[in-house]
Amino acid sequence: MILAATAIAGLAACSGNPGAEGINDPYEPMNRQVHAFNRGLDANVIKPATSGMSSGGDKPGVGSYALQGIGNFGSNLAQPGKALNHVLQGRAEPAVKTTFRFLVNSTLGLAGFLDPATADFALPEQDTDFGQTLAVWGVPEGAYLELPLLGPSTERDTVGRVVDLVIDPMHAVLNLDEWLIGLGARAVSKAGERARFSDSVDSILHESADSYAQTRLIWLQHRRHELGEEGDEIDPYAE
């Protein structure tokens, strides 16, 4: 882990300073190619495949309940990894609550398909990941990256994703096939989100003048907000 932190710090040091709007994107030509691929994949495969997954509106269909269950199941298996990251960040309360959440949903929640922890125990998911742990440890964000299939990231978050897969405590409990099923359930749940947030995704990915720049800006702003790293407020009257 320390090695990973050192590696990302080194990477971040290599990739220069943030430019306009606090965006540090020295790999833009490569990122744009990946974006074109992701966008084509979304238009031709993901969007058509997921359009039936969400019935939308006020009447959720059987399909959306099934999807919710699969999402819950995948998400539950991710909780031990999140608890570990809370610990690594020195945050005891979310670590304990995340652990209880995992125990409640694994038992009363029928292996995680249901989510009584949120509904009845006031233990909602407290999201985190190793990218955030690196941020807490003071590792700089590094350059912006758009990853094939996975979408927007940074050098720090990309290292975080890899480390999260390696340090997942569920490796101790599950064999590789079982662990991959959990990962697959999370991917299915992501695909369900594509359907639920269809209008928003279409607006950014397929309707904006420069979908690469919009995606990069919106993702970076939101990620920095999550990590408490957002920049200064804009004061257009002072410009």
Next chain:
Amino acid sequence: MTLMPNETRRGFLGLIGAGIALTAMPAQALDTAQASSLVQKSLDEVYAVINSGQPSAQMYKSFEAIFARYADVDIIARSALGPAARQASPAEFEAYKQAFQGYIGRKYGKRFREFVGSKIEVTGARPVKSFFAVTSVAYLKGRSPMEVEWHVSDKSGKSRYFNIIIEGVNMLASERAEVGAMLARRKGDMAGLTADLQKAG
């Protein structure tokens, strides 16, 4: 996939923000209580349109009217255009501003369905730089609560909103990038940009 955690969170809130304002402000300067009540008042107005059951096209027009009445459209349009705003002639800028206003009304108005059955609670206000930031929480069906921050200023002579930040995602910065890209596509031609904005959103 290429999903972002937050892609939905700007959307229609942009429009709701349009309602932030006072029509007839007292002479004294804006304070936190007034800034908060502006947000509350504007939210009530936008929800009234959402719940009116009008046809969509008519709703977009109502939203655009709220935006034009209550937002500082001039500063938002100017900021979105960036340095080109200083080079444009007054007539060019005015035409662009009108097109921009319609574009905002359609683009954010399209998202009203996400707000049916939702509520937004104003939670506080604080001074920031030369303006006020009003904080609120949006509760949308089937989603985690979202933090929504509204930036309100009386620098234009009236109290108006000029920016909305939803879970860190900033409407002004986002429209700067979008309008900048549209202008670049037209190689800096203002008339071309204005024509594109009239069709966009």
